[in-house]
Amino acid sequence: IExxxxxxxxxxxIRATGCRAIQINTGEGCHLxxxxxxxxxxxxxxxxNSILFIENVxxxxxxAAFDLGEDCKxxxxxxxxGEDKPIKYPDMFAASSLMLINKVDLLPYVDFSVEKCKEYARRVNPNIEFIEVSATKGTGMDAWCDWLGKRFSTVSK
Structure with a gap:
């Protein structure tokens, strides 16, 4: 659900990859x-027993403030x-189980400290987990799939 x-x-x-997708347009709304x-x-x-992904606005x-019936954010x-987003917008990071740090293939070209970002995220959510990924290069995708498999193999059906 997009x-x-x-x-x-x-x-x-999403449909171009072969997955089914539903688009929800909120107009002027800022969330689903x-x-x-x-x-x-x-x-x-x-x-x-499938996994349904909801990409919110x-x-x-x-x-961060709306319960959509999800198992996790x-x-x-x-x-x-920027590495400071977790402390600038703490509610989303406090509500999330996992933070995907994306575009890590660009790290040599941007001023971004992964460790500082993780530190900021832990300030608002000491239990948040992290996976570093590059969607375009495939880096970290196995770890992301493993996380999903472990997380949702235990969700009651």
């Missing part, structure tokens, strides 16, 4: 809500955004 204020771009990118997710679930009809403020922070 949430954005406008366009079908992200859902179309549980009713939107319930309606999208009726349309997409997830297979039993792309900001670090509003989505995962926050994605790109190294191009």
């Amino acid at each position: 949430g954005d204020q406008q366009t079908l771009n992200d859902a179309e990118r 809500d549980a009713d939107m997710i319930e309606e999208a679930c009726r349309k997409i009809k997830p297979e039993p 792309g900001n670090l403020v509003c989505p 995962v926050v994605v922070l790109s190294v191009t955004e």
